[in-house]
Amino acid sequence: MTQPLLEVEDLHVEFRTHDGVAKVLNGVSYHVSAGETLAVLGESGSGKSVTAQTIMGILDMPPAFITNGSIKFRGEDLLKKSAEERREVRGEGIAMIFQDALSALNPVFTVGFQIEEQLKVRRGMSKADARKRAVELLDQVKIPNAKGRISDYPHQFSGGMRQRAMIAMSLALDPELLIADEPTTALDVTVQAQIMDLLAEIQSERDMGMILITHDLGVVADVADRISVMYAGRIVEHADVYELFRAPGHPYTESLLESLPRLDLKGQELKTIKGLPPSLTNIPPGCPFNPRCPRAFDRCVTEVPTVHNLGMGRTSRCHIAEEVVARG
Amino acid sequence: MSDPGSVSGGTGLEAAAAAGVDQLSHVDDSSQKQRKPRSLWSDAWGELRRKPTFIISLVIILIVVLMAIWPSLFTSVDPRHANLDKSLQKPSAEAWFGYDLQGYDVYARAMYGARASLLVGIFSTILTVLIGSFVGIIAGYAKTWIDSLLSRFADIFAGIPFVLGAIVILTTLNAPNENPGVVRIVTQVVLSIAVLSWPVVMRIMRSATLVAKQQDYVKAARGLGASPMRIVFRHLLPNTIAPVLVYGTIALGAFIGAEATLAFLGIGLRPPVVSWGVMISESRDYFQSAPHMLLFPAGFVTVTVLAFVMLGDAVRDALDPKSR
Numbered sequence: 001m002t003q004p005l006l007e008v009e010d011l012h013v014e015f016r017t018h019d020g021v022a023k024v025l026n027g028v029s030y031h032v033s034a035g036e037t038l039a040v041l042g043e044s045g046s047g048k049s050v051t052a053q054t055i056m057g058i059l060d061m062p063p064a065f066i067t068n069g070s071i072k073f074r075g076e077d078l079l080k081k082s083a084e085e086r087r088e089v090r091g092e093g094i095a096m097i098f099q100d101a102l103s104a105l106n107p108v109f110t111v112g113f114q115i116e117e118q119l120k121v122r123r124g125m126s127k128a129d130a131r132k133r134a135v136e137l138l139d140q141v142k143i144p145n146a147k148g149r150i151s152d153y154p155h156q157f158s159g160g161m162r163q164r165a166m167i168a169m170s171l172a173l174d175p176e177l178l179i180a181d182e183p184t185t186a187l188d189v190t191v192q193a194q195i196m197d198l199l200a201e202i203q204s205e206r207d208m209g210m211i212l213i214t215h216d217l218g219v220v221a222d223v224a225d226r227i228s229v230m231y232a233g234r235i236v237e238h239a240d241v242y243e244l245f246r247a248p249g250h251p252y253t254e255s256l257l258e259s260l261p262r263l264d265l266k267g268q269e270l271k272t273i274k275g276l277p278p279s280l281t282n283i284p285p286g287c288p289f290n291p292r293c294p295r296a297f298d299r300c301v302t303e304v305p306t307v308h309n310l311g312m313g314r315t316s317r318c319h320i321a322e323e324v325v326a327r328g
Numbered sequence: 329m330s331d332p333g334s335v336s337g338g339t340g341l342e343a344a345a346a347a348g349v350d351q352l353s354h355v356d357d358s359s360q361k362q363r364k365p366r367s368l369w370s371d372a373w374g375e376l377r378r379k380p381t382f383i384i385s386l387v388i389i390l391i392v393v394l395m396a397i398w399p400s401l402f403t404s405v406d407p408r409h410a411n412l413d414k415s416l417q418k419p420s421a422e423a424w425f426g427y428d429l430q431g432y433d434v435y436a437r438a439m440y441g442a443r444a445s446l447l448v449g450i451f452s453t454i455l456t457v458l459i460g461s462f463v464g465i466i467a468g469y470a471k472t473w474i475d476s477l478l479s480r481f482a483d484i485f486a487g488i489p490f491v492l493g494a495i496v497i498l499t500t501l502n503a504p505n506e507n508p509g510v511v512r513i514v515t516q517v518v519l520s521i522a523v524l525s526w527p528v529v530m531r532i533m534r535s536a537t538l539v540a541k542q543q544d545y546v547k548a549a550r551g552l553g554a555s556p557m558r559i560v561f562r563h564l565l566p567n568t569i570a571p572v573l574v575y576g577t578i579a580l581g582a583f584i585g586a587e588a589t590l591a592f593l594g595i596g597l598r599p600p601v602v603s604w605g606v607m608i609s610e611s612r613d614y615f616q617s618a619p620h621m622l623l624f625p626a627g628f629v630t631v632t633v634l635a636f637v638m639l640g641d642a643v644r645d646a647l648d649p650k651s652r
Contacts, residue, residue, distance in 0.1 A: 058551050089553075098544050098548055104548040109563075
């Protein structure tokens with residue numbers, strides 16, 4: 001295997017607030033190669049977005065502090081670079097799409113201007129060239145009548161169109177890695193599917209690496225190559241998408257899959273994961289999932305599970321990972 | 329809300345059909361020709377041109393500005409020609425606004441007084457808005473010890489009562505009984521107003537920046553590699569300037585009033601300089617016997633202030649794309 005495009009290793013981030021220190025990331029490691037889509041799955045507050053923002057370098061510091069770890073992009077550690085060098089990487093190397101495109105687009109500028117601006121500033125393009133390129137980009141993200149809509153303001157676009165414009169904006173400088181932070185959460189279901197298709201298409205066309213952050217298992221199944229499941233600031237399971245759906249290797253993933261609504265069980269009560277995720281200022285000792293885990297036993301309360309290697313690049317942070325997979 | 333895209337697309341289709349061409353690309357081309365590239369300011373201008381309040385206020389302001397630049401266009405009477413025989417005479421066909429105590433023509437003095445009043449109002453406003461906005465946006469965006477430092481610094485100035493502060497500044501700069509020239513006294517009045525008023529703009533700007541900074545578009549701009557300077561002045565400023573503009577228009581009126589206050593106290597503009605403020609202060613003892621001495625300059629102040637407030641209102645609406 002060639003060197004991965006992005007390698008996050010043992011990333012620790014904490015938020016120092018008045019109420020105490022919230023340990024948001026507790027050793028996150030994942031990697032993405034060119035042409036590959038990694039899905040990062042987890043419920044709200046599990047640290048998915050914080051990981052992404054740490055990679056981008058757009059976390060507000062303070063209150064956030066990176067206490068350990070490395071983020072290697074093309075083999076170079078981003079955390080060791082100067083602020084100016086990191087800024088160069090943003091947009092050109094790694095770009096990001098946000099959840100709510102309406103608030104991620106500046107309301108006082110036209111959509112066209114927001115795409116052109118980067119081309120003019122970073123690429124030194126003339127106004128006319130930048131406009132031409134912006135129309136091409138809007139065409140690529142399938143905005144109908146791109147030429148006519150380019151001078152519209154974000155609020156004149158529908159939700160799906162805004163997200164398309166946002167995608168066009170992040171593609172302007174041809175990034176090698178695209179981080180999509182819940183790109184479809186704010187959209188309705190039919191539009192969700194269109195946007196996911198578009199992202200998948202663009203990703204394979206440009207042979208980009210993509211990190212897809214989501215809490216929607218359905219979205220993941222279609223587009224992702226590999227999945228990292230996060231819980232309380234850790235990757236608890238990492239697996240190929242087919243493997244994961246076939247036989248989850250962590251009780252948390254198992255519970256997630258079980259809580260999906262299923263047509264064949266219509267009329268029955270939906271399964272949920274009982275309890276709440278742990279407070280990040282006060283993570284319980286042992287496995288952070290132990291208070292909610294249906295398989296918890298003595299060791300889970302006292303001992304933090306190590307990473308169990310299950311073969312074929314598959315890992316799980318569970319004392320009984322092998323047993324869980326075998327049961328699947 | 330209308331959808332200009334589909335509207336222009338429709339007319340584009342008709343044009344294409346009329347030409348006997350039915351290729352889709354032609355539809356796009358014709359709709360492109362019809363719609364010029366737009367920017368925030370050109371859009372705002374297009375919006376403003378259609379607003380009656382904007383037109384009316386602009387006309388009034390232009391007249392006042394014209395008055396300030398070429399007062400001789402409006403009157404042929406010398407404002408410094410005193411005829412004590414006509415002291416306190418009521419308005420007549422000969423002198424529309426009557427005569428004041430010294431027998432000066434009130435109409436001529438109102439025309440010539442526009443210059444000083446407007447200069448003080450406009451320059452104080454510009455200076456106040458510039459200093460306040462700059463410090464405010466830096467403090468709001470930085471939000472660290474820089475913010476604390478700048479905010480406390482602004483608090484020091486905000487803590488000085490306006491009239492007291494102005495008295496201290498202006499009496500320190502001018503020795504008693506000294507009679508400074510026009511340029512010098514106008515500059516001094518402008519500076520003292522700005523120095524004592526900028527913390528208000530700073531606070532407005534800082535709070536607007538704090539709100540706007542939380543928006544995802546700031547994160548997105550950072551995420552796409554925009555420099556901090558670009559984010560602050562290109563992306564944040566247009567989103568935070570509206571409340572400052574509105575305050576600016578109100579302040580302009582208040583500053584023309586402040587000019588009158590300082591003139592009244594004998595520390596601001598003073599004769600032989602002619603300004604609306606000076607005229608109002610001169611009329612203070614004769615309001616019952618000669619109300620025209622107060623009413624005409626005061627009316628000019630009121631109408632000018634109203635025009636600026638209307639203008640500011642229209643500009644604010646036009647700068648907000650969502651209000652279209």
